[in-house]
Amino acid sequence: MAFQILLNVFLGFMWMVMTVSFEPAVFLKGYLLGLLIIYIFRNLFTSRFYLLRIVAVLKLTYIFIRELISSNIAVVKTVLKPKLDMQPGIFAYPTILEKNWEITLLANLITLTPGTLVIEVSSDNKILYVHALDINDAQESIDSIKDTFEKAILEVGR
Amino acid sequence: MTEIVKGIVGLLIAVGVLLHLVAAIGVIRLPDVYTRNHAASKAATLGIMVILLATFLYFYLINGQFNSRILLGIAFFFLTSPVAGHLIGRAAYNSGVKLWDKSVRDDLKTSRSSKKE
Numbered sequence: 248m249a250f251q252i253l254l255n256v257f258l259g260f261m262w263m264v265m266t267v268s269f270e271p272a273v274f275l276k277g278y279l280l281g282l283l284i285i286y287i288f289r290n291l292f293t294s295r296f297y298l299l300r301i302v303a304v305l306k307l308t309y310i311f312i313r314e315l316i317s318s319n320i321a322v323v324k325t326v327l328k329p330k331l332d333m334q335p336g337i338f339a340y341p342t343i344l345e346k347n348w349e350i351t352l353l354a355n356l357i358t359l360t361p362g363t364l365v366i367e368v369s370s371d372n373k374i375l376y377v378h379a380l381d382i383n384d385a386q387e388s389i390d391s392i393k394d395t396f397e398k399a400i401l402e403v404g405r
Numbered sequence: 406m407t408e409i410v411k412g413i414v415g416l417l418i419a420v421g422v423l424l425h426l427v428a429a430i431g432v433i434r435l436p437d438v439y440t441r442n443h444a445a446s447k448a449a450t451l452g453i454m455v456i457l458l459a460t461f462l463y464f465y466l467i468n469g470q471f472n473s474r475i476l477l478g479i480a481f482f483f484l485t486s487p488v489a490g491h492l493i494g495r496a497a498y499n500s501g502v503k504l505w506d507k508s509v510r511d512d513l514k515t516s517r518s519s520k521k522e
Contacts, residue, residue, distance in 0.1 A: 326431035358487035
């Protein structure tokens, strides 16, 4: 992916040199033309077309911000409720992610999800121990939410 | 135009301050370290991000001053505060802090005790 971006920047410079006008707008035009060229020759690269991965990163950022806001609403509700009737607990969450940065990203996402906080990652990187603020209604819905997270992270890392 | 901007900025700062207030109340009111950690690490994060965003918008749209350090600060808070929450919780658990009256706390404890045997 980094190679494709570098190639695209190089093609933008090529366009500037070919038109003999060194301005940002000309570079942008050359960059877009280079993007088209890379798209046409996308089968020759070992990794996939890099714009798809950038779209996946943007989608993940959107999920991050949305979850941050909804988790804050949940915390405000819990704190300001007159009766403290939540039931906290720690549950194990087996993850299918393997690379270290993916697990870090998943742990950060879980920490910002409504009512969950990562306490410990097991030493073989297979299980996350998550402290839930309210374990009864959370369990299943949290699992489904995390399936979307894991899917989004896999989409970025592919 | 400036009135609209001032209104939005005021609203954002009010939301941020209220979130900080709720985080402080949560730290006093909730029963144990882990639930307090929930309140502190989430509400305070979004609160400070919203206040910084409002500061950035005010200086950019009214004074015409683009202060990129504020945006960098928002990014750093976004990345570091969940890690800080995780580390506090982990340190508390490893030094043996007990949980509140709980339903399914056993997962980590059972895995630890089965490893010892």
